Amino acid sequence: MTTLHRAAGERFTLELTLNGRPRCGQAEPRMLLCDFLRHELQAFGVHVGCEHGVCGACTILVDGRAVRSCTQYASQADGAEIVTVEGLAQPGTLNEVQRAFAKHHALQCGFCTPGILCSVAHFLRETPHPDEQQIRDMLSGHICRCTGYASIVTAILEAATAMAKDA
Amino acid sequence: MKPVAFDYYRPQALSEAVALLSDMGDEATILAGGMTLGPMLNLRVARPRAVIDISRIPALKTISVQSNVVLTGAGVTQSDALRSEVIQREVPLLAMALPWVGHFQTRNRGTLGGSVAHADPSAEIPLALVTYGGAVVLQSRRGQRRVPAREFFLGALMTQRRSDEIIAALEWPRCAPNASHAFAEIAQRHGDFAIVAAACSLRLDTLDRVEELSLGVGGVEGRPIAVAVNSFLRRPAGEIAADLSEHAAANLTPMEDHSVSADYRTALTKVLVARAVSSALDVARQRRGHLQ
Structure with a gap:
């Protein structure tokens, strides 16, 4: 077995899968994964807020799990399957959750929304019949300064019910 | 903020990680889930010369029952532990504590070992380990040692871990069936x-x-x-x-x-x-x- 070593300040080529497509870009070891996705791969739906894991704006799916992209480094993501908000629905369309967000005004400025939508994608896969308490518990990992969360909870509840019917 | 420039190492085996840490000591820091170290790096509270990423070492991700204890690898994520039937059955207090650890999104990446290594005074995983009378398994080039959790934590962010040691696993006594x-x-x-x-x-x-x-x-x-x-x-x-x-x-x-x-x-x-x-x-x- 061998240890991978990347020297400080040296650029390397990182390959991963973004929204179903193999992609590559340049990074140095300290580059945040969120910065790599935005600056190198133009995934501008990844929003960067607090840069220390608290606000949830940068939440993406890595290998199916909703995680922060500001507290991991591009160096760690070789070969990862990454989904950002751009990959949650076919381009030009909205998924069930996004439609419910629009209907219930679950966003105002929209800065926190891509992260929340990624969290919800993973959350509803694990918890297809959530109650309000479970939704609020999941949402505690996101900060929204506009809505007061009530409309977000309503939208997720409605989307979950609709998706459970379809399933 | 962005971290200081650091050398990045990603060993594939615990022995390699231990050898690297032994060579670099205080100049290196161990990165697992990054839920604590990430913020410290980004805020430049931590300024290591090298980061040793142990998140792809398979041996650190196992949960195993061994006679009267359950061993959880240091790299087991909090969400995997929460989903584990072994943990629910054998270490129920940990299963009860885990939903209080951070959020859904941070538990998906944060590890059991990382929380113990950081030793925040209010952290739930160290509390569960101390309450159970569990132990911390430390690995260095010199060998392995086992420190009872009630002695491991010294104070806020301070533990018995030496600079050349990696937390390899946590040891949880199996709970009595009628506890x-x-x-x-x-x-x-x-x-x-x-x-x-x-x-x-x-x-x-x-x-x-x-x-x-x-x-x-x-x-x-x-x-x-x-x-x-x-x-x-x-x-x-x-x-x-x-x-x-x-x-x-x-x-x-x-x-x-x-x-x-x-x-x-x-x-x-x-x-x-x-x-x-x-x-x-x-x-x-x-x-x-x-x-x-």
Whole structure:
């Protein structure tokens, strides 16, 4: 077995899968994964807020799990399957959750929304019949300064019910 | 903010990680889930020359039952532990504590070992380990050693880990099948650092007396404390909750910080200990009801 070593300040080529497509870009070891996705791969739906894991704006799916992209480094993501908000629905369309967000005004400025939508994608896969308490518990990992969360909870509840019917 | 420039190493085996750490010592830092180290790097509180990423070492991600203990690899994520049937069955107090650790999104990446290594005074995983009387398994080039959790934590962010040692695993005693557990916590917002947390495990004998008892309190002192409870053994269970809460509060020296006074921590300690003990007793009696 061998240890991978990347020297400080040296650029390397990182390959991963973004929204179903193999992609590559340049990074140095300290580059945040969120910065790599935005600056190198133009995934501008990844929003960067607090840069220390608290606000949830940068939440993406890595290998199916909703995680922060500001507290991991591009160096760690070789070969990862990454989904950002751009990959949650076919381009030009909205998924069930996004439609419910629009209907219930679950966003105002929209800065926190891509992260929340990624969290919800993973959350509803694990918890297809959530109650309000479970939704609020999941949402505690996101900060929204506009809505007061009530409309977000309503939208997720409605989307979950609709998706459970379809399933 | 962005971290200082660092050398990045990603070993594929624990032996490689240990060798790297042994060579670099204090200049290197171990990165697992990054839920604590990430913020510290980004805020430049931590400025290591090298980062050793142990997140792809398979041996650190196993949960195994070995005679009377459960070994959880240091790299097991908090969400994997929460989903584990072995943890639910054999280490139920940990399963009860985990939903209080951070958020859904941080548990998906944060690890059991990372939380223990960081040793925040209010952290739930160290509290569960101390309450159970578990141990921390440390690996270095010199070999492996096992430190009881009640000795491992020295104070806020301070542990017995030496600079060339990696936390390889946590050792949890398997719980007795008829033991009952409870976990209670108050934080400013769910998922934030606990102001005070209390954990309780107990077992009653057939005469409703306390046969086994452990009580842990986190967030009050600089490290999680296992309260000495021997004087409560063999006492009738009905009368212990209130006495235990006074006893715990009297034996702790609470911290004071920007959010909460020492007196408030003492008051919360009483409430949460009473709550945890009462709820563990309720579970014990319900279980007995089912058996009769």
